[in-house]
Amino acid sequence: MTTPRFDIIGQAISDASRTRMLCELMEGRAYTNKELASAAGITPQTATAHLRMLQDAGLVTAEKSGRCVYHRLTSPEVAQALEQLAAIAPADSLYRNQQRKAGDLATVRSCYDHLAGPLAVNLTKAFLARGMLVEDNGGYRAVSSEVWHRIGVTLPDRVGQKPFVRPCLDWTERQPHVAGPLGRQILTHGMEAGWLKRHAHKRGLLVTAPGRAAFDQILDLRPVEVAMG
Structure with missing residues (x-):
């Protein structure tokens, strides 16, 4: 019997900056490294390392268009899983803070x-x-x-x-x-x-x-x- 590697997923979503980027990607659109870095409040160099971890965990995929590389969630199933996790998060969760900052x-x-x-x-x-x-x-x-x-x-x-x-x-x-x-x-x-x-x-x-x-x-x-x- 194969055991699901929940530890890999858990490690990928355990960082606040990576969580912010995932929240941004849940909108369904693709974003560049720079855009996701801005959303997470980190440098593009740091965002690159975080995105690599999210890709290794199978949560995010990258695609090149011209000179830009765009990142998006791997599948609707990933978005649904993140939505379910967000629904059971504490009331003072990261998303609530983002919600106030972004104007509801x-x-x-x-x-x-x-x-x-x-x-x-x-x-x-x-x-x-x-x-x-x-x-x-x-x-x-x-x-x-x-x-x-x-x-x-x-x-x-x-x-x-x-x-x-x-x-x-x-x-x-x-x-x-x-x-x-x-x-x-x-x-x-x-x-x-x-x-x-x-x-x-x-x-x-x-x-x-x-x-x-x-x-x-x-x-x-x-x-x-x-x-x-």
């Missing part, structure tokens, strides 16, 4: 490839209340509804090996939001339809006026539930 960026945000924060939690509650999602053996199962198409979701014709939708415990709300391909489709459609956009000066997402109207008309979400960002 957690109101609306992305977690790698899906929505997170209050909006994502309230969307999930709406899906369950409408019967679009049902709880199934500790997970979720999507039920056919014309509403899915209106928010950019195409349900699969058959059940695949990996779940189409799964619950992901939100690290600030401590309640589940949807992840998996369904969550990815919602975020992608929201960005392409202009319902969501990136903040110009900080991490996180902003819900636009068309987005607020769409969430209200399609899912009856009140402005406070949409969390304008």
Whole structure:
């Protein structure tokens, strides 16, 4: 029997600077060494050593584009694992400190490839209340509804090996939001339809006026539930 090397992962995430960089990468975008160093408050040279350790642990991957090297999380599974760890972290955790420093960026945000924060939690509650999602053996199962198409979701014709939708415990709300391909489709459609956009000066997402109207008309979400960002 092969024993998982939790010690390698534990060592990789035990440093505050590396944790800051991982938090930055959980947004789902790729960043340069210099950008991650700035986010962590360290020098680029120090960031290089930290990123090498994160790569050796299988948490981060690097890809070259032109003269720049960009770093991103290795997979959605890594992002989900980090999200779950953040959800059980103490209330005075590093992320809470980052949240205050960045101006409450957690109101609306992305977690790698899906929505997170209050909006994502309230969307999930709406899906369950409408019967679009049902709880199934500790997970979720999507039920056919014309509403899915209106928010950019195409349900699969058959059940695949990996779940189409799964619950992901939100690290600030401590309640589940949807992840998996369904969550990815919602975020992608929201960005392409202009319902969501990136903040110009900080991490996180902003819900636009068309987005607020769409969430209200399609899912009856009140402005406070949409969390304008």
